[in-house]
Amino acid sequence: MTEMEIITRAKDLLTAQFGEQVVIAEERSGLQPALVIGGALLPQVCLFLRDHEATYFDFLSCISAVDDGVAAGTFTVVYHLASIPHRHQLTLKVIVENDRRLDNLPSVPSVHAVWRTADWHEREAFDLMGIYFEGHPDLRRILLPDDWEGYPLRKDYEEAELYHGIAIK
C-alpha cells in the first residue's frame, strides 16, 4: 500500500469508529502525509490503530514536540507509528494552542498505556519543550537536572546566567 492509501484507510476507520470530528485535518502535500487528531481522543485513537487488524500500528517510532513559533501560538506533538506485520507507517499530529506561560503548559493525554516506549519520549518532550502529558505515571525531567528552569527547545527560551552559582552562558 502506498502512504496515501494507508492514510485514507486509517482516516476511514477512525471516522467510522469515532465520528467525523476526530480527524481535524489531513496533510497530504508533503513527502509524508499526516492526520491531525483532536487531543482529547488521542489515547483511544492510538489504541484503536494499534489493535485493529487492518492498521496494527504496534511500534511507536518517535514522539517529537515541535514549537510552531511565538507568532503561531501553538505547539505540535508528532507521533510516528509503524506496523511490524504490515510494514507501513503513519504520522499523527496533535496541535495544541497555548499562551507560553510557564505555569500553563500545553497539555496532551499520555499514550503510555498504549505503547510503553511513550514513557521516555513523553518525559523528553516535557523536559525540553514543556509539554504536559496528562495521565503519565512519572513525568519527571529526563535529560536535564530536576531543578532546571524553563524548556530549552522553545523558540522563546532564554538561558539563565547561572546554575547553582556556575556560569553557564
Place this chain on the structure above:
Amino acid sequence: MEQMSTAVDNGKSYQEALRAYEARLAAVGAEEMVINMGPQHPSTHGVLRLQLITDGELVKEVIPHIGYLHRCFEKHAESMNYGKTIPFTDRMDYLASMNNSHAFVMGVERMLGIADRIPKRIEYIRVLVCELNRVASHLIAIGTYGIDIGAFTPFMWCFRDREHIMNMLEWASGSRMLYNYIWVGGLFYDLPVNFEERCAEFVQYFKPKLVELDELLTKNQIFISRTANIGVLPADVAINYGCSGPMLRASGVRWDLRRIDEYSVYPEIEFDIPVGKGEMGSTGDCWDRFKVRVDEIKESVRIIEQCLERLTKELKRTADFDPRAMVPKKVNLKAQDYYVRAENPKGELGFYFVTEEKTDIPKRVKARGPSFNNLSVLPELASGVLIADLIAILGSIDIVLGEVDR
C-alpha cells in the same frame, strides 16, 4: 481542543512526579537498600547512573538517570545549516558515526529530491564505510560484553581487530572516530587509492579471527551460564517498548530496516538477517542478543565483500569522478516535515526534520536514538534479578550514552 488545558491549573502539579519519586526513595524500608551504580562505573558503558532498590542480592527496582552526556544536539541543529550539523550527528552514536551521518544525509537528500540521482559509486562507498563501522561497533559491543562478564581476552582481541577498521576509516576521512565523511549529495573525498585492496586484505585477515572469537566466547560454558536464560525479553514486550536492532531481532522478530525500507543500494546486496532462536536458553535472552551481533558481523563482512567487488569492477574509480559534484552549495528546501529512519548498529535511528521556506537552517530536528529506546526497557527486564545479572543484562543491551543523551 478546549478540554485539554483543564487538567493543569497551577505550576505546582508539574513537580508531582518528582515529589512521588522522592517519596519512593524516602519510604525505602529496613529490608531494602538503595544502591547507586554509576555514573562513573565502567560496567555502565559510559555515564549512565542507575539507582537500584535492592533486597539483599535481589534488585527490586531500577531507576535509570540519564542526561550526563546531554550535548543539546537538537538545539544546536536549529542554529546551523544541514552540512554543519553532520559533525554533530557523528557525536551521537560515536561508535558508529558513519551510520549516523548516512541516516541524516539520506533524510536531507530525500527532502531535496536528489536521493535517486546519487551516483552508484557514492552509494556503494557509503554502504561500504557504514558496514565497516557496523563491524567496529559490534566488536566493541562483544568485547566489552565479555569484560562485563569477566572474560578479558575477547576484549583485547576485539579492540585489536577494530583498530584495523579505525585506521582504514581514518585513512579515508582523516579522522579516527568522528568522520564527517558522508555529505549531503556526495562524499568528502573519494576513497584513497588502494583502499579497496587494503580493505580486501583486512577481510581475509578478519574472517579466521571471527572463528577464533566464536570458539573463545560464544561456545564458552562459563559465558553461557552467565547469559543464557538471563534477561529474557519477549517479542511483544520488545515491540511495545520500541526496542529495535539486534535487541528486537534477538527476540525473534525479523525486522531490519535495510530490508524493510530498502534504502541506498541494499536491495542490490545479498545478506541475511540473523534472529535469536533461543539456542542456549530462551529466545530473547542475553546470549541471543550477543549471538545476533556476532552473526551480524558475518553478514556485514559479506556486504563489504560485495561492495568491494563492485567498487573494483563496474564502479571502478575514474580520473574525472568527483564525489562532490552533486553537493548543493545551499540546501534550499520548501517548508515541509519528514521522518527518516535507518538501521544503525544499535537499531532504528530516526531524524524528524521540520523545515522552513527560504532558509537552510531547519526549524526543528528531532533525533530518535535507538539506544534511548532500548535502554528504556531496562527497568522492566531488571526487576527481580540478581545484581550480577543486572550487569549482564545492561551489557547485552549495548547502549552508547552519546546517543541516549544526545
